[in-house]
Amino acid sequence: MTIWAKAAVLGIAVALTFSFALAAAATDTSGLDEIVVTAQRREESAQNVGLALSVISGQSLADKGITHVDDLQNALPSLQVEPAFGSGLPQYRIRGVGFLDYTSNNASPVGVSLDDVAYALPIQSQGQLFDIDRVEVLRGPQGTLYGRNTTGGEINFVTNRPTSDFHAGVTAEYGSHNEFLGEAFVSGTIAENLTGRLSAATEQGGAWQRDRLSGASLGNKDKEAVRLQLQFDPTEALNFRLSAHVAEDKSDEVGLHLIEPYTPYNAGAGGPVIPADTSRYVTGWRLNPLFAQTVGINPNSKPGLNNLNEGVDLTGNIDLSVAKIVSISSYNKMIRREYGDWDATQYDDSDEYFRSNLDVISQELRVESTGTGPLSWVAGALYTDQRLDENFYSDFSDANIFGAAANPDIILTHYDQNAISFGEFGQVSYKFNDAFTAIIGVREDHETRDIKNVNTGVVVGPTFPSFTGGPLGASATSNLPSGKVELDYHPQADTLLYYSISRGVKSGGFTAHNTTSAGAIDPFEPEKLLDYEVGIKSDVTHTLRVNASAFYYHYLDQQILGKVPYLTGFIGRFVNANSRIAGGELEVQWQPLQGLNLSQYAGYTVGYYESHVQNSSGVDYDGQPLSFPKWSYGGDASYGFDVGAFKITAETNYSFHDTYSQFYLLGSSVFTVPKYWLANANLSLSPAAGAPWEFTLWGRNIFNRSYDVTRNFFLPGTDVAQAGEPATFGIRVSYKY
Numbered sequence: 060m061t062i063w064a065k066a067a068v069l070g071i072a073v074a075l076t077f078s079f080a081l082a083a084a085a086t087d088t089s090g091l092d093e094i095v096v097t098a099q100r101r102e103e104s105a106q107n108v109g110l111a112l113s114v115i116s117g118q119s120l121a122d123k124g125i126t127h128v129d130d131l132q133n134a135l136p137s138l139q140v141e142p143a144f145g146s147g148l149p150q151y152r153i154r155g156v157g158f159l160d161y162t163s164n165n166a167s168p169v170g171v172s173l174d175d176v177a178y179a180l181p182i183q184s185q186g187q188l189f190d191i192d193r194v195e196v197l198r199g200p201q202g203t204l205y206g207r208n209t210t211g212g213e214i215n216f217v218t219n220r221p222t223s224d225f226h227a228g229v230t231a232e233y234g235s236h237n238e239f240l241g242e243a244f245v246s247g248t249i250a251e252n253l254t255g256r257l258s259a260a261t262e263q264g265g266a267w268q269r270d271r272l273s274g275a276s277l278g279n280k281d282k283e284a285v286r287l288q289l290q291f292d293p294t295e296a297l298n299f300r301l302s303a304h305v306a307e308d309k310s311d312e313v314g315l316h317l318i319e320p321y322t323p324y325n326a327g328a329g330g331p332v333i334p335a336d337t338s339r340y341v342t343g344w345r346l347n348p349l350f351a352q353t354v355g356i357n358p359n360s361k362p363g364l365n366n367l368n369e370g371v372d373l374t375g376n377i378d379l380s381v382a383k384i385v386s387i388s389s390y391n392k393m394i395r396r397e398y399g400d401w402d403a404t405q406y407d408d409s410d411e412y413f414r415s416n417l418d419v420i421s422q423e424l425r426v427e428s429t430g431t432g433p434l435s436w437v438a439g440a441l442y443t444d445q446r447l448d449e450n451f452y453s454d455f456s457d458a459n460i461f462g463a464a465a466n467p468d469i470i471l472t473h474y475d476q477n478a479i480s481f482g483e484f485g486q487v488s489y490k491f492n493d494a495f496t497a498i499i500g501v502r503e504d505h506e507t508r509d510i511k512n513v514n515t516g517v518v519v520g521p522t523f524p525s526f527t528g529g530p531l532g533a534s535a536t537s538n539l540p541s542g543k544v545e546l547d548y549h550p551q552a553d554t555l556l557y558y559s560i561s562r563g564v565k566s567g568g569f570t571a572h573n574t575t576s577a578g579a580i581d582p583f584e585p586e587k588l589l590d591y592e593v594g595i596k597s598d599v600t601h602t603l604r605v606n607a608s609a610f611y612y613h614y615l616d617q618q619i620l621g622k623v624p625y626l627t628g629f630i631g632r633f634v635n636a637n638s639r640i641a642g643g644e645l646e647v648q649w650q651p652l653q654g655l656n657l658s659q660y661a662g663y664t665v666g667y668y669e670s671h672v673q674n675s676s677g678v679d680y681d682g683q684p685l686s687f688p689k690w691s692y693g694g695d696a697s698y699g700f701d702v703g704a705f706k707i708t709a710e711t712n713y714s715f716h717d718t719y720s721q722f723y724l725l726g727s728s729v730f731t732v733p734k735y736w737l738a739n740a741n742l743s744l745s746p747a748a749g750a751p752w753e754f755t756l757w758g759r760n761i762f763n764r765s766y767d768v769t770r771n772f773f774l775p776g777t778d779v780a781q782a783g784e785p786a787t788f789g790i791r792v793s794y795k796y
Contacts, residue, residue: 090601091650106596109498109547109557111198111608111644113660117191117219121230121791122695122741123712124759126240126262128171128184129768131214133714133737135196136644136662136691141769142781144401144411146312147185147364153198154610155640155664155687156211156588158565158618159721160633163395163415164447164476164510165568168211168586168618170201174218174302176372176389177207179419179445179478183393184214186306186368187284189242189260192219198644199590199610200563202541203486203500204437210563210588210614220300221254221290222246227796234757234789238265238280249289256288267784268314271333271341272405277361281309296378305369312362314342315403315771315779319729322776323406323457333404339765339782344400347407350454353469353518354412356398365396378429385425385439393417395449401773409773410454419445438485447476451572452518474513474571480506486543498545498559509534510569513580535582539564553598561590565618570632583633589613602650609643612666619680621672636680640666642689659694688717688734701747708745713738721771729778735766737783755791760784 094105094114105112113135115125125131128149129140139152143161150159151169158167163182170177171184178184188194195215202208225247232240244258261283266276284306292298321333333343344362351358370391377384395415402408425439455468486500511532543561550556567585594608614637621634642664649657666685695712713736720731738761745753763786770780 091598091604091648106553106598106604106606107555108596109496109545109555109559109594111592111594111610113196113198113646115194115196117193119695120188120191120194122697122710122739122757124739124757126188128188128214131194131196132691132716134693134712136646136660136693137198137642137664138196138662138691139688142313144315144399144771144773144779144781146397146399146413147308147310147366147395148182149185151181151211151214152687153196153212154612154642154662155666155685156612156614157687159620162451162571163413163417163449164474164571165633166207166566168209168563168565168588170205170207170209170213171216172205172207172213173216174372175215175374175387175423176370176391177205177421177441177443178391179421179443180393180417180447182395182415183368183391183417183419185366186308187260187262187282188216189284190219190244190256190258190286192217198608199592200541200543200561200588202482202502202504202563203484203543203561205484207441208482208484208502208504208539208541208564210565210586218286218288218302219244219246219256219258221256221288223248223254225796228794230791230793232757232789232791234265235787236265236267236278238787238789239263252292254290254292256290257285259283259285262310265787266311267787268340268342268782271336271343275361277311277314277342277344279311281311283307296380298376300374301371302374303369303371306367308364308366308368310364312364312397312399313781314344314362315401315781316340316342317403317778318767318770318780319776319778321402321404321406321778323408330406339767339780340785342400343404344410345405345407346398346400347410347454347456347469350407350410350412350452350456350469354398354414354452356396356412360398362398362400367394368392381428381430383427383429385423385427387421387423389419389421391417391419401779402777403779406458407454407456408458409777412452412454413449414452415447415449417445417447419443433490434487435489436485436487438483440484441480441482443478443480445476445478449474449476449571469518470515471518472513472515472572474510476508476510476569476571478506478508478566480504480566494549496547498543498547500544500561501542502540504537504539504541504564504566506539506566507534507536508566508568508582510571510580513571531577531580533569533577533580533582535567535569537566537585539566539585539587541587555596556594557596558593559590561592563588563590568618568633579632583618584616584635586618586635587615589615604648606646607643610641612638612640614638614640614666619672634672636668636670636672638666638668638670638685640664640685654699656697657694658696660692662691663689665689686719686721688719690717691715704747706745706747708741708743710741710743711738712740716766721769730770730772732767732770732780735764735783736762737764737766738762750793750795752792752794755793756788757791758786758788760786761788762786 141150167181197213201213227245229243242260246256262280266278268277286304289301316336348358372389375386397413421443423441427437451472453470482504484502490496513531541562545559548556592610616635644662646660668680672680693714697710699708718734722730743755767780
């Protein structure tokens with residue numbers, strides 16, 4: 060079946076579902092809640108926003124056990140968040156648009172922001188999710204309203220704001236494997252016109268993996284985070300919000316397990332062949348004392364993190380009656396110290412360590428209309444300056460890939476990267492009448508990205524023999540236009556039909572890992588994506604909501620992993636290719652009875668390459684299907700009822716993840732991640748008159764589904780996978796005043 064036929068099938072399914080929804084009769088209830096978002100830089104109902112948008116509340120995050128960005132893929136259509144080799148680096152993909160890279164230096168085609176502050180690099184978004192009001196996920200290119208320009212979409216985290224009345228709360232969870240999660244906040248008036256909110260979170264324990272030889276545990280969390288917000292409102296027309304946060308993560312990494320028998324890369328290393336693991340919950344590691352000394356960590360360390368993420372931002376609003384000026388100034392710092400054992404054995408065949416320092420400053424300035432007339436508009440500019448210093452160490456001592464003269468083979472790649480960008484953006488919306496609204500948005504990005512002091516070589520004691528012949532450098536400058544045109548049509552109240560054409564761009568970059576020649580760091584080009592999209596949003600009744608979208612992407616210069624010569628063979632290098640992607644999403648919310656809430660979502664995405672590009676095995680991508688899960692599906696159901704003075708709420712949520720292989724062009728099914736289902740459940744007790752307290756029994760992956768979230772390899776013969784967590788059960792107690 061062709062990409063067009065599959066898109067047509069999805070469109071027919073959407074139409075049939077919508078027709079059924081129109082005919083459905085719902086028992087009279089209190090109705091669905093209105094979801095207010097700021098996806099278009101102003102507060103409005105999500106049902107009036109003409110783009111594919113999903114929203115998760117803070118309560119839903121808790122019910123689904125989502126405390127980390129990786130788990131968002133269990134609650135949303137067409138979203139995948141893939142960890143890189145068990146590390147803390149999340150790799151985002153929306154509708155098949157993503158970028159897989161284990162080093163820190165390249166931007167993601169999926170933008171991530173916290174309270175309108177855009178993160179420059181994916182590694183910055185790895186922290187805890189706590190004291191969150193909602194998460195807004197926008198699918199498709201963004202940029203005419205946002206600080207960052209994206210080809211894949213945008214994920215916006217919106218925190219709970221300071222309140223004038225005094226409020227405080229505490230939540231504590233205890234679960235399987237001695238895992239503990241604690242959150243607390245206090246909010247209220249500090250002085251006249253000054254309010255504040257202090258929130259904190261910690262996550263401890265939870266080790267669910269074991270070393271296959273010693274039985275030692277792996278997987279304990281050790282996270283702490285604090286956020287302070289101060290809101291100053293000197294007049295009705297002027298206000299400021301200062302936010303500061305700091306988060307420390309000293310957790311164990313998630314270990315990898317062997318999906319094929321492991322033979323030591325160098326027979327001289329000795330030791331037995333390790334059979335493929337029969338359990339997904341075992342792993343292996345060993346830290347070479349010389350490697351530990353070289354990178355500066357304890358030789359008894361487990362694979363794990365020692366990361367610090369901190370920042371401060373100031374948002375100011377000036378209301379000029381006819382317009383509003385918004386200024387967002389921010390500084391963020393990320394210190395990454397991370398040790399991973401990527402061969403998942405006691406051999407030193409591919410042990411890795413990151414020592415990275417990232418500093419980002421940004422300034423966004425917007426002017427927005429505030430009138431109630433038919434014309435509304437926003438115009439703005441964003442300046443960012445990011446500086447990254449990264450050392451990437453690899454221990455191949457047992458592999459001895461460079462011969463006895465170079466043994467031990469501890470390899471270091473060092474580089475510095477600076478990126479300065481300036482973007483101007485704007486969007487105009489005109490409402491012709493109650494039925495028709497037209498939207499036009501434009502953007503221009505200017506960026507200079509430099510990589511310098513690039514050096515890869517063998518580290519033996521204090522020396523650093525270079526493969527490159529000395530430090531290398533490269534530079535890339537781009538001027539990237541983008542924009543959108545959209546037409547919204549309201550055929551009746553509570554129903555929106557929209558059609559849009561939008562163009563998103565993502566800057567180019569550099570292949571930083573293990574670079575050995577000047578040609579290897581030549582920049583790859585920016586990518587461009589043209590999106591044709593149609594959708595419908597309808598509150599069919601006050602108890603039934605149906606949203607659907609269909610899209611077609613024309614993807615130019617997509618950034619993918621190709622190959623370049625490396626010593627006597629080849630090594631992966633990011634190159635550009637062209638492709639096509641199509642699909643759509645369907646989301647349904649229904650409240651058939653008082654207290655009963657049902658929701659379902661489904662996403663389908665399919666695509667193929669249109670470029671003659673070879674991978675590291677010499678296979679041409681042209682005509683091959685793109686590598687991502689085609690189907691995503693999930694939903695939840697909850698029912699709350701009163702029993703005397705108490706309210707009991709039962710809730711379950713579930714998700715389906717389709718099969719896919721990141722390396723199917725290698726001609727092996729070993730790297731195919733099988734499809735899997737996950738299911739969670741909650742049973743809560745609270746006062747019938749409303750909180751202040753709630754007691755919850757919860758279970759996650761309640762059917763103890765054994766599954767992998769990714770499969771990968773590093774050196775030939777190192778075939779590994781990262782398992783998902785087994786069934787866990789626990790209790791949660793919360794009190795809010």
